[in-house]
Amino acid sequence: MDEKIKKFLYVNRKAPYGTIYALEALEVVLIGAAFDQDVSLAFLDDGVFQLVKNQKTDGIGVKNFSPTFRALGDYDVTKLFVEQESLDERGLTADDLQDIIYEDEDDDWAEKPSIRIVSRAEMADVMADQDVVLSF
Amino acid sequence: MDEKIKKFLYVNRKAPYGTIYALEALEVVLIGAAFDQDVSLAFLDDGVFQLVKNQKTDGIGVKNFSPTFRALGDYDVTKLFVEQESLDERGLTADDLQDIIYEDEDDDWAEKPSIRIVSRAEMADVMADQDVVLSF
Amino acid sequence: MKFGVVVSEGPYTHQASDSAYNFVKAALENGHEVPRVFFYHDGVNVGTRLSIPPQDERNIQKNWTALAAEHDLDLVICIAAAQRRGLLDENEASRQGKDANNISEGFRISGLGQLIEMGIQTDRLMTFGD
Amino acid sequence: MKFGVVVSEGPYTHQASDSAYNFVKAALENGHEVPRVFFYHDGVNVGTRLSIPPQDERNIQKNWTALAAEHDLDLVICIAAAQRRGLLDENEASRQGKDANNISEGFRISGLGQLIEMGIQTDRLMTFGD
């Protein structure tokens, strides 16, 4: 068991700032990256709000942690699944989200997008293909 | 200001047991009763679940506080407004709720029901007729 | 005008204590009075002096303590809610036989009656919760 | 079978810590192993020894401490989440210059890596939260 690589899915269904779950989930992802497992992140329901660009938190006195998502590639966290239907319901499109990229070492370090917009049915498939599901 | 009697409304919109808000709201009501203000309780949305009869909490190891609602009359808390639409949406009728009564000192201590089922529009009127609204 | 303020959620986990802080600050800076802030439910945890937030985050307890010192605020932690959750002052700790206490400067522990009294004596009651 | 358990909410306010306790107890009594219970978010507050719940209510911290003693459970409180919320052991308190600590017997404070490790080393991961 010690040698086996497990598939970890971090499920994000809550908006940022109103509660701390999004920030503390990200802290788990960063620590978890050191363990060399097969990591994916799912953003659905209000979780899609976490990835919206141009977050500016000066007016409420809390830390803006959204830039950290752009650093995930450096931690080899490169699979961010975002649900299309959740975006639609919230009046959002892919253009409203941050650009998050990683360098693919298997493809001559080409820059590739980490965000993968998937349908609800595809998200269900992603969820069903995991060993460990961590919910926030 | 010290002499003025204010209208206090305690708004209950959450189910019991899953969270502590219902129980701790009731604790405020009991303490508040000593202050001789004009007290009403509103039960709407999941708050109507608080009043459902036959609650038995032995299986989950938490305290059953629902009998306390029946003691409210002794504290001169006699106006419990329950929203009809909230009951309907949850498949409940007035018969699913506890009998909660008080003795009316202005009517030869006749026993009267404390629960008043009101429409959503009437609930809005109750809410608009308060000095202080405490939300739980 | 006199504002009474209720904080119903703990620090960091919910934004409630931040919003309440911003509201109280704005009210005081604009000539209003805030005779009391009442911490209930998990809100009692705002008053712990043992928190050590990351250096790049705001220190919620210290912000409240500083605001209280500056404006002579009455920050009241509900005793019943505090006992369930492990928030104690020196007095309570010794009375209950506990070997430590964790309340911050600027906060005091008192009963639920202080909440009702606040509702009676202020012009508006604001609730920040979840 | 090995169950890893995450508790994400504080005691009394949410039912999560009660449900987790009931689940762990049932698992242990039916021949399963629970190598670790990890307390995250407000869940860290379950580990305070300063709580004094009303006498007619369950004592959540004591229930966990007793279960840990009986079954040699590893109850881990996340250090990062604990620091924000004011949960400290003696070691952390002295390292951080705090004059008190409030962790209960049976709990220990450690890093988030213990959560990931638990996910790797157990057969099923259960999350009790809000």
Next chain:
Amino acid sequence: MSTLHTVNKSPFATGSLQSCLSHAKDGDAILMFEDGVYGATKGTTLADAVAAKGGSVTLYVLQGDADARGIAAARLIEGVTPVDYVGFVRLAADHDRTHAWL
């Protein structure tokens, strides 16, 4: 390879149950517990959606949580099976993973 989904929120308060229903796959199981047990009751605005999903997934409710909330067996949607904590543990063991819909 199937999943045990757990739902602990009232479906009238949050969208967790609906999100769970729309992501659970055929052969999965859904356990409603804590305030989630309200999702297992008849005659609500959501009962038809829950009952319909019962055709492809297996629905369970935690007995202790239903009792606490005054939900009699007769009020449970047809096909919902009550379990105790031992049953909860067994469900978790019998499925390949658990997904908590918080």
Next chain:
Amino acid sequence: MSTLHTVNKSPFATGSLQSCLSHAKDGDAILMFEDGVYGATKGTTLADAVAAKGGSVTLYVLQGDADARGIAAARLIEGVTPVDYVGFVRLAADHDRTHAWL
């Protein structure tokens, strides 16, 4: 005699905004703050209901919370007025009571 209603929850996560909308009376004001600001945005499944209520109540959004969540002014529903904390205090003072929809 009018009420300032405050809503701090996302309308996609909980029913607080909808319950508020269905209880607010003509002449009241609704301030959306914290995660409640999502209720003030265009193009959502709830935007029409919110905009329609704007005919009888006045709608406000807390600027700092909207900024934090990356909601540009152009994304606000027509007729929603942004306020800062000073404006929030003024709204509370100008109405006879405040009702927090938690």
